[in-house]
Amino acid sequence: MSIHTFLGRFLSKYLGRPSLNTRIFSRLQPLDLSWKQKAKSTFSEPNQIHSVDEKGNRPMNNLNKYTNRTYTCGELGKENVGELVSIMGWLEYQRMDKFLVLRDAYGETQLIISDEDTSTKELLKTLPLESIMEVRGTVSLRPKNMVNENQSTGEIEVKVENLIVVNKVLDELPFNIRSFQKAKESLRMRYRYLDLRFSQMQRNLRVRSELLMKMREFLINNHFIDVETPTLFKATPGGAQEFIVPTRFPGQFYSLVQSPQQFKQMLMAGAIDRYFQIARCYRDEGTRPDRQPEFTQLDIELSFTSVEDILNLIEDLFQYCWPKFSNPIPYKFQRMSYAHAIENYGCDKPDIRFDHKIRNCTHLLKSNETVSTDHEFGAYYISFPKEYAISSRRLKESMSSLSKSFSRLKFVQSIINSREEWVKIMGSLLTVPTAERILDDNELENGSVLFLAYGNKGEVLQLLGKIRLEYVNFLENSGIFVRKKGMHFLWIVDFPMFEMSETTKCLQSAHHPFTAPNINDVTFLQTDPLKVRALAYDLILNGQEVGGGSIRIHDPSLQKIVLDVLKIDSKTVQHILNMLGSGCPPHGGIALGLDRLLHILMNTNSIRDVIAFPKNFEGRDPVSGAPSSISDRDKKLYHIKVVDSDMDI
Amino acid sequence: MSIHTFLGRFLSKYLGRPSLNTRIFSRLQPLDLSWKQKAKSTFSEPNQIHSVDEKGNRPMNNLNKYTNRTYTCGELGKENVGELVSIMGWLEYQRMDKFLVLRDAYGETQLIISDEDTSTKELLKTLPLESIMEVRGTVSLRPKNMVNENQSTGEIEVKVENLIVVNKVLDELPFNIRSFQKAKESLRMRYRYLDLRFSQMQRNLRVRSELLMKMREFLINNHFIDVETPTLFKATPGGAQEFIVPTRFPGQFYSLVQSPQQFKQMLMAGAIDRYFQIARCYRDEGTRPDRQPEFTQLDIELSFTSVEDILNLIEDLFQYCWPKFSNPIPYKFQRMSYAHAIENYGCDKPDIRFDHKIRNCTHLLKSNETVSTDHEFGAYYISFPKEYAISSRRLKESMSSLSKSFSRLKFVQSIINSREEWVKIMGSLLTVPTAERILDDNELENGSVLFLAYGNKGEVLQLLGKIRLEYVNFLENSGIFVRKKGMHFLWIVDFPMFEMSETTKCLQSAHHPFTAPNINDVTFLQTDPLKVRALAYDLILNGQEVGGGSIRIHDPSLQKIVLDVLKIDSKTVQHILNMLGSGCPPHGGIALGLDRLLHILMNTNSIRDVIAFPKNFEGRDPVSGAPSSISDRDKKLYHIKVVDSDMDI
Structure with missing residues (x-):
């Protein structure tokens, strides 16, 4: 038997x-591979299935090295006619048990079953699509009227001599691999191994791999050293959003690092003076859309450097690694101070693909208002010309609803139909002279739409920044307006060193506690810390933050002062203070968020489309269902008990 | 002011x-960098401080790009004499406040303070070693009698024109950066940022970075795609040694992956048919020396492949990436079946740098013994010739103590002084004819040392395998014996599919449950599973395992059979069965343990010397003291309570 x-x-x-x-x-x-020898008589090396492309193109043969195939489904052409080949892949399509399309990651090839081969025809009758097949056959030209110019293999077909079903699809698949029948995202994520077969997902992951390799190449060429740093580390005191990992020591936990910050600074003290790592980082933000509990950043740090040097480094890096299929990017990126960004765009990651900045009209309204002492008063507006003035109730409501989260502000939105009408309506709110002056000072035309807000300056700018984006989104979705095409990088510099936490009303670091202050502002560290600018910078791409970094404090005394300003007990970072005092060079660095960068580059709907196995918006793994319960043995091993969160601990 | x-x-x-x-x-x-322009007038690009090396060597200038220095401390030579330069680094040495040595990662440069520069001399009086300095000065030739040929910069010195103390060492350092005063490992690890300044640690990390990059290059050139897979995953049912991570969902936990096994198989089903990743993996083995709770492996998987292909791939990979400073390695690695390794070396990772194999003498002793039915009987010995026969009490005791953990075996160790004496002594134990036959059959000389064991065959081989290594370690430490030099790679193939767990007395996978059986043995899957060989292979280097992999099961029916043999509830890996049934190509792969590989390559005392920030033998981070306690807020957030492990849960 x-x-x-x-x-x-x-x-x-x-x-x-x-x-x-x-x-x-x-x-x-x-496999009996002796037939391969027949197919090509020029084999020299045992592993080299076919020799270098005669046309001098990049040889494709490496793709087939270490496999049982002689070609992928994407590479056969006229030049192969008459050749006996072996190809493998997924059954994408069949018609009349005679014409098949075999697909792999590299393309499709049409197969023809000869009419005499009844056993194969019989086999195909019950063979589901997406089954894995191995095919041996001879390449032949398609009849002229059957040539498909949109297909890389469109001039040929393979006359099947031997077809083996290697792995049959068992049950009906939850969706077909047809681009015009895209399934819902939840289903795509649950069956990610099917979803990855779509050419768009293939492309996203392949471009990701290529981009990361180019980044490494650039950095290695510039003598940066790739160092792997631990992810199991010490819980940061008071550090929120850190996952914890119980250990066999009762009551003692690792935390999963949010970034390699402390390690990269220690590398600088350790004379690894040019470091990089494509680092896995962890952040528990609960359920936030478009955030992942684990994510990847390109982490860079170097010694004896400056803000200018690091900005240059990153510009050179992008120049080197930016893919050719995308829009070209400039050698130097635009720069903008934090203060300018807030004043003109109402946020620290301005979308500069369109203008329509926020305008200051504080001088016109100041006299109208009883100025409060607990905040700086500001009056700002943003306007769009007649052609972008939309009378849409939905739009108007959406703007009003934005303004509702800033309840202390006065907010006006209006289309200026005529000067007289506007002054009449607005006069009651602003006084007639002020309403007139706003029109006069700002050269507003009839037909313009205007959004005006006044009150707490910070909040006014924040609201108008949101309105600017929301209004343009609406215009763009309605087909009335188009943002500038391409990739618009922007540096934001001169960030504040500290900010006031809205929840605790205490000072906190705008970047992190190891960020160096601008030397010109050091005198304000204790007298007026909110005035101190940091040597910190963010990189913005098309209105989204894709990176950020700073020059770090290298002097232990200064570090202690900053910790004291922040009311952080310096004992909790004593190892950092010791490190700075052991001979630590001045240093700085940056981290680029690769998931978001690729999401923008590939223009995907969500960050999840550039990640092979993303978690869903709840932080669950849709394939395996993680997180899940654990055994009593594990609970015992790690000395933990699961409790209701409302109970006392 | x-x-x-x-x-x-x-x-x-x-x-x-x-x-x-x-x-x-x-x-x-x-910095005012205008003086840099004076120093070299050929600057063309703004970031290029000095131009390509005239000698045609690899240009070093990229090392100084994006920094404030013009040269490292390792690159100035005769050709720079007269040049105004800027160098930065650590104060390594000073004499008479006049001669200084400045060190960075790339070398040392001697500095001379002019006698007139009293303020700098004053500064140096109280400046501790290892402080960071920035120096500007002019390169000049050293007097002939001061030339140091062992130093790359030994022909020159820099006459200091300006010296800035950038960061002063504050307290006394726990140890000096002097290679002849190596501190204890616990201290080195606690102050890792100091330890990294030693040239050996610098070299270890730099070679690591280079080797990993070469591996990536090879794989990318061969069209493998670098895909990052999640580390937060589902707890494997019954999977031991997995760290768990509590989530905001009460009672639900992620686990940290031990390897990307399931993800890489899903990539194969998803048509990412050539995958690699330098992956972080996690394993909680409690306190085991030379193991790390997190470690790095080069993870590879490809479709439509075979054992032969994967072995070729790895041989080609090593040929490409192996550093030139190490001993060259062969194009093809030796291969050995698991059965042969066990029979001749008593273990599955034989050290082939010396011979002295284990010999079978079962046929001579079988008749002597009442053969037990619950195991196979075996009698084996290992001998060393006269020149390696050591009469050392300590050695003899150490061998005896090894044998004590195999209490059911009979074990004999003896130097054969003369045939007569040996037969006399052994005759009582083995019977005289058997004792004589052992000498005759095996051509043992007078003066040889012999270790003989019999009983349970598996245990006999295990014991003699340990004795083989231990004895040779002793010989080598005594200077009597030297193992072959160089790097000796070895493939072990034809592993068994299953093994009997010593603790549970149940069948378990020798590799993992997704490993494919050898087609020739499939008939034994249910009748005699221990007889089934797997398509699995390990890569051994100098007697240590540095990698392992297998062809995987691609057929869902076969996978279910194997799960049933292992008594694993197939519901727990239903997503894998679904994946295999969705059109999954045949595939296989391998993972290489990079920490151990580098440890052997760099010939370090421990695996910790090739890791930037290793945990200690207890799994603690010596720099920060992690793991540590967490806040009540965190416990509440993650719904856990710390309990005494003896309590009921």
């Missing part, structure tokens, strides 16, 4: 099913 | 200390 026969019986008995593909083990047997 | 003066007062007041280095902020000020 042959193994195959045995196995057929064995499996059908075992699974209680009458029929099963008896060829399932065929790929496990050593 | 200048900032510096202010700051001096401010800091001294703040810290209550009378004097502090007032120059600590000097590096934060923009």
Whole structure:
């Protein structure tokens, strides 16, 4: 009894099913590859299935090295006609049990079954799409009227001499691999191994791999050293959003690092003076859309450097690694101070793909208001010309609803139909002279739309910044307006060193406690800390933050002063103070968020489309269902008990 | 009042200390770099400080790009004499406040302070070694009798024109950066940022970075795609040694992956048919020396492949990436079956750098023994010739103590002084004819040392395998014996599919449950599973395992059979079964343990010397003291309570 026969019986008995593909083990047997020798007589090296492309193109043969195929499904052409080939892939399509399309990651190839080959025709009758096949056959030209110019293999077809079903699809698949039938995202994520077969997902992951490699190449060429730093580290005191990991020591936990910040500074003290790492980082933000509990950043740090040097480094890096298929990017990126960004765009990551900045009219309204002492008063507006003035109730409501979260502000939105009408309506609110002056000072035309807000200056700018984006989104979705195309990088510099926490009303670091102050502002560290600018910078791409960094404090005395300003007990970072006092060079660095960068580069709907196995918006793994319960043995090993969060601990 | 003066007062007041280095902020000020232009007039690009090496060597200038220095401390030579340069680094040495040595990661440069420069001389009087300095000065030739040929910069010195103390060492350092005064490992690890300054640690990390990059290059050139897979995943049911991570969902935990196994198989089903990743993996093995809770592996998987292909791939990879400073390695690695390794070396990772194999003499002793039914009987010995026969009590005791953990075996160790004496002594144990036959059959000379064991065959081989290594370690430490030099790679193939767990007495996977069986042995899957060989392979280097992998099961029916043999509930890996049934190509892969590989390559005392920030043998981070306690807020957030492990849960 042959193994195959045995196995057929064995499996059908075992699974209680009458029929099963008896060829399932065929790929496990050593293939007789002597026919490959016939197919090409120029083989020299044992592993080199076919020789370098005669046309001098990048040879594709490496793609088939270490496999049982001679070609991918994307590479056969006229020049292969007459050749005996072996190709493998997924059954994408079949018609009349005669014409098949075999697909792999690299393309599709059309197969023809000869009319005499009844056994293969019989096999195909019950073979589901997406089954894995191995095909041997001879390449032949397609009839002229069958040539498909949109297909890389559109001039040829393969006349099948031998077809093996290597792995049959068992049950009906939850969705087809047809781009015009895109499934819902939740289903795509649950069956990610199917979703990855779509060419767009293939492309996203392949571009990701290529971009990361180019980044490494640039940095290695510039003598940066790739150092892997731990992810199991000490819980930061008071550090929020850190996952914890129980250990076999009762009551003692690692935390998963949010970034390699402390380690990279220690590398600088350790004379690894040019460091990089494509680092996995962890942040528990609960359920926030478009955030992932684990994410990847390109982490860079170097010694004896300056803000200018680091900005240059990153510009050179992008120049080197930016893919050719995307829009070209400039050698130097635009720069903007934090203060300018807030004053003109109402946020620290301005979208500069369109103008329509926020305008200051504080001088016109100041006299109208009883100025409060607990905040700086400001009056600002943003306007759009006649052609962008939309009378849409939905739009108006959406703007009003934005303003509602700033309840202490006065907010006006209006289309200026005529000067007279506007002054009449607005006069009651602003006084007639002020309403007139706003029109006069700002050269507002009839037909313009105007959003005006006044009150707490910070909040006014924040509101108008949101309105600017929301209004343009609406215009763009309505087809009335188009943002500038391309990739618009922007540096934001001169960030404040500290900010007032809205929840605790205490000072906190705008970047992190190891960021160096601007030397010109050091005198304000204790007298007026909110005035101190940091040597920190963010990189913005098309209105989204894709990176940020700073020059770090290298002097332990200054570090202690900053910790004291922040009311952080310096004992909790004593190892950092010791490190700074042990001979630590001045240093600085940056981290680029690669997931978001790729999301913008590939213009995907969400960050999840550039990640192979993303978590969903709840932080769950849709494939395996993680997180899940654990065994009592584990609970015992790690000395923990699960409790209701409302209970006392 | 200048900032510096202010700051001096401010800091001294703040810290209550009378004097502090007032120059600590000097590096934060923009440097006047116009003098750089004078130093070299050929600057063309703004970032290119000096042009390509005239000698045609690899240009070093990239090392100084994006920094404030013009040269490293390792690159100045005769050709720079007369040049005004800027170098930065650690004060390594000083004599008479006049001769200094400045060190950075790339070398040392000698500095000379002019006798007139009394202020710098004064400064140096109290400056501790390892402080960071920035020096500007002119390169000049050393007097002939002062040339140091062992130093890359030994022909020159820099006459100091300006010296700034950038960061002064504050307290006495726990150890000096002097290679002849190596500190204890616990101290080195606690102050890792000091330890990294040693040239050996610098070299280890730099070679690591280079080797990993070469591996990536090879794989990318062969069209493998670098895909990052999640580390937060589902707890494997019954999976031991997995760290768990509590989430905001009460009672639900992620686990940290032990390897990307499931993800890489899903990539194969998803048509990412050539995958690699330098992956962080996690394993909680409690306190085991030379193991790390997190470690790095080069993870590879490809579709439509075979054992032969994967072995070729790895051989080609090593050929490409192996550093030139190490011993060359062969194009093809030796191969050995698991059975052969066990029979001849008593273990599955034989050290083939010396011979002295284990010999079978079962046929001579079998008749002597009442053969037990619960195991296979075996009698084996290992011998060393006269020149390696050591009469050492300590050695003899150490061998005896090894044998004590195999209490059911009979074990004999003896030097054969003369045939007569040996037969006399052994005759009582083995019977005289058997004792004689052992000598005759095995051509043992007078003066040889012999270790003989019999009983349970598996245990006999295990014991003699340990004795083989231990004895040779002793010989080598005594200077009597030397193992073959160089790097000896070895493939172990034909592993068993299953093994009997010693603790549970149940079948378990020798590799993992997704490993494919050898087609020739499939018939034994249910009848005699221990007889089934797997398509699994390990890579051994100098007697240590540095990698392992297998061809995986691609057929869902076969996977279910294997799960049933292992008594694993297939529901727990239903997503894998679904994936295999969705059109999954045949595939296989391998993972290489990079920490151990580098440890062997760099010939370090421990695996910790090739890791930037290793945990100690207890799994603690010596720098920060992690793991540590967490806040009540965190416990509440993650719904856990710390309990005494003896309590009921």
